[in-house]
Amino acid sequence: MHSLYRTINEILDTGRLGVPVFVRCIIQVAPGSEHMGNVLARVLTMASSWLKSSPLEVYAQSNDRLRQITVTIKYTDGQTSIVSVSASGAAHRIDLMLLGNKGALYHDGDALSPGFDINAEPIPVPDWLLDALERSLHAGEPAAIEEVTDFE
Amino acid sequence: MSESHPYGILLVAGRRTHQENYALFFASDPRCRLIAVTDEIDVPAYRSTLNQQFAAEMDLPYIPDLDEALAREDVDIASVCAEQERRGRVAVRCAKAGKHLYLDKPMTCSVEDADAVVAAVEEAGVHSQVFSFIHYPWVQEARKAVESGVVGEIVAMHCDVMFAKGYTADQIPEKPREEDPRPKRFTFIDSKRELNTTGVYAIGLIRWIADAEVRKVFCITSNYFFVEHRRNQVEDFGVLALTLDNGIVTTVACGRIGWTSHPAGGPNRLYIFGTEGSLMVDASKPRVEVYADVPPWTPPPASALDPMSFWRSTQIEMGTKPKANWITIQEDSPSDVSRFIDCIDSDRESEVSARDGAASVETLMAGYMSAAEGSVVSLPIPRSTDQT
Numbered sequence: 001m002h003s004l005y006r007t008i009n010e011i012l013d014t015g016r017l018g019v020p021v022f023v024r025c026i027i028q029v030a031p032g033s034e035h036m037g038n039v040l041a042r043v044l045t046m047a048s049s050w051l052k053s054s055p056l057e058v059y060a061q062s063n064d065r066l067r068q069i070t071v072t073i074k075y076t077d078g079q080t081s082i083v084s085v086s087a088s089g090a091a092h093r094i095d096l097m098l099l100g101n102k103g104a105l106y107h108d109g110d111a112l113s114p115g116f117d118i119n120a121e122p123i124p125v126p127d128w129l130l131d132a133l134e135r136s137l138h139a140g141e142p143a144a145i146e147e148v149t150d151f152e
Numbered sequence: 153m154s155e156s157h158p159y160g161i162l163l164v165a166g167r168r169t170h171q172e173n174y175a176l177f178f179a180s181d182p183r184c185r186l187i188a189v190t191d192e193i194d195v196p197a198y199r200s201t202l203n204q205q206f207a208a209e210m211d212l213p214y215i216p217d218l219d220e221a222l223a224r225e226d227v228d229i230a231s232v233c234a235e236q237e238r239r240g241r242v243a244v245r246c247a248k249a250g251k252h253l254y255l256d257k258p259m260t261c262s263v264e265d266a267d268a269v270v271a272a273v274e275e276a277g278v279h280s281q282v283f284s285f286i287h288y289p290w291v292q293e294a295r296k297a298v299e300s301g302v303v304g305e306i307v308a309m310h311c312d313v314m315f316a317k318g319y320t321a322d323q324i325p326e327k328p329r330e331e332d333p334r335p336k337r338f339t340f341i342d343s344k345r346e347l348n349t350t351g352v353y354a355i356g357l358i359r360w361i362a363d364a365e366v367r368k369v370f371c372i373t374s375n376y377f378f379v380e381h382r383r384n385q386v387e388d389f390g391v392l393a394l395t396l397d398n399g400i401v402t403t404v405a406c407g408r409i410g411w412t413s414h415p416a417g418g419p420n421r422l423y424i425f426g427t428e429g430s431l432m433v434d435a436s437k438p439r440v441e442v443y444a445d446v447p448p449w450t451p452p453p454a455s456a457l458d459p460m461s462f463w464r465s466t467q468i469e470m471g472t473k474p475k476a477n478w479i480t481i482q483e484d485s486p487s488d489v490s491r492f493i494d495c496i497d498s499d500r501e502s503e504v505s506a507r508d509g510a511a512s513v514e515t516l517m518a519g520y521m522s523a524a525e526g527s528v529v530s531l532p533i534p535r536s537t538d539q540t
Contacts, residue, residue: 021376061401066307078328104413
């Protein structure tokens with residue numbers, strides 16, 4: 001997908017970190033950005049790929065005073081992730097932590113490019129994600145995901 | 153402080169508790185004088201032995217009966233480091249004896265015990281403070297920035313509090329963790345419930361920085377790293393998704409993640425997103441990074457009596473060397489203990505009083521309920537009527 005995605009895949013392939021178990025990704029986009037949903041979809045897709053598991057449950061939180069969404073996810077094999085995208089930064093920024101059971105990696109990106117190109121051609125936000133986010137935000141509870149078939 | 157003598161400090165519980173740290177802070181404050189080490193009269197033999205060892209190391213008397221120690225008129229403050237499971241009842245006895253309370257964190261491990269401590273403190277009119285991160289320079293920096301208005305109104309936050317300690321297992325469990333909605337046991341020789349142990353720091357600093365209460369809790373607990381935690385059926389990792397007053401969205405990642413997972417003590421970071429901007433503070437920044445032609449840092453041998461290296465005494469015994477690649481730049485600042493003495497001196501309430509400690513306990517206990525039920529839990533949570 002992007003160089004950051006490939007780089008992390010290569011690190012995980014070495015086995016140094018053991019089994020990936022947790023991803024935390026904080027993304028800031030410029031206030032005028034129109035790509036928040038797209039960015040969230042990209043990161044969630046990458047996280048699922050790194051964790052080699054499918055989302056089981058999504059808990060979404062947002063606040064009307066800022067274009068911001070935070071998603072906490074439980075995966076089928078017990079992994080977890082927290083992904084937050086907010087339109088609060090003067091510049092694009094990505095801060096990523098991935099924990100394996102034997103180690104960790106950290107990426108503290110001052111800018112999204114070239115690690116994660118926010119201006120790349122938008123990918124369709126998967127239906128399962130849109131549906132789960134809407135259900136969770138509406139109910140204020142985690143939303144179960146029955147089956148995810150459109151990863152990668 | 154009395155004009156004629158410093159505050160007398162009674163140390164409740166000793167070796168292999170955080171008293172190993174707190175006692176040194178009290179000893180280094182000229183307004184304080186250590187009086188004795190004590191504990192409940194019926195503590196197990198191993199705890200009594202550890203307490204007596206600590207008293208001997210500190211050149212203090214050991215008074216085996218807490219009530220006898222609390223009856224002393226030269227005791228003004230009790231530093232309470234009894235194990236979490238009995239901390240509440242010990243704190244209540246100390247408060248009822250009219251002693252100010254310096255409390256290890258988390259203050260208790262049930263909301264009922266936390267309520268009892270708050271009631272005893274307020275009825276006795278004593279000062280109280282629970283140890284927290286709020287006086288650490290990086291947290292102070294965040295608070296100052298928020299107060300300056302640079303981020304506007306806080307809308308969202310994220311906090312990482314993880315400790316890079318312990319030897320990780322080769323395998324992860326085959327099944328995801330199933331949580332107990334009302335856990336009773338939190339501490340073992342070789343492990344602790346890490347949502348409780350490390351998450352309490354994050355909750356405390358979030359409440360303090362946002363000046364807001366937690367209203368809703370969603371939580372997932374996990375066993376990712378350690379055999380010891382699995383064996384004792386306690387979590388080594390947790391995530392919290394909180395909703396605070398004014399709809400402030402907050403997430404926390406906390407736990408113990410292994411000796412070699414971080415170049416310093418572990419990821420300790422806070423992100424704040426506001427209506428006017430955002431900021432990130434990191435316990436490891438500002439820093440100097442050092443790389444040299446010397447052997448790399450290696451973890452200490454595991455101690456059979458403290459394999460996670462929880463305690464200062466174990467770290468010394470096992471020859472634990474500090475990691476040397478990241479050297480954090482920090483100005484000297486008063487300790488948490490000294491800030492508490494400031495509060496007593498000026499007769500003002502601590503910024504992390506027993507009431508604040510109780511709020512953190514309630515959030516954590518709601519977290520266990522949420523993790524067990526897979527749902528969002530609203531605060532306040534129900535109190536049990538069959539618990540003392």
